[in-house]
Amino acid sequence: MKTPKRLQSLLDEGLIDGVQRQLMSGKEAQVFVVRCGDETRCAKVYKEASQRSFRQAVDYTENRKVKNSREARAMAKGTRFGREKQEEA
Numbered sequence: 001m002k003t004p005k006r007l008q009s010l011l012d013e014g015l016i017d018g019v020q021r022q023l024m025s026g027k028e029a030q031v032f033v034v035r036c037g038d039e040t041r042c043a044k045v046y047k048e049a050s051q052r053s054f055r056q057a058v059d060y061t062e063n064r065k066v067k068n069s070r071e072a073r074a075m076a077k078g079t080r081f082g083r084e085k086q087e088e089a
Contacts (some may be wrong), residue, residue, distance in 0.1 A: 001022075005047060
């Protein structure tokens, strides 16, 4: 199977050895079966923020903390910079 773009960095860093197949796809993420040494594991890849459509996003991000106060303020205000940093987190 061709490696998805969002899993390529894990492959380059040596965290996974290969992607076997896609297990499932949903409205917020895709799950792939990956090989890691002798073990078979799953890797969950979240879709871009512009492509996600789930309503309860706050449930996924409510306990996240950011050390940089500038980023924390931007996230709280919902600015473009804040949304980008929240997506990175």
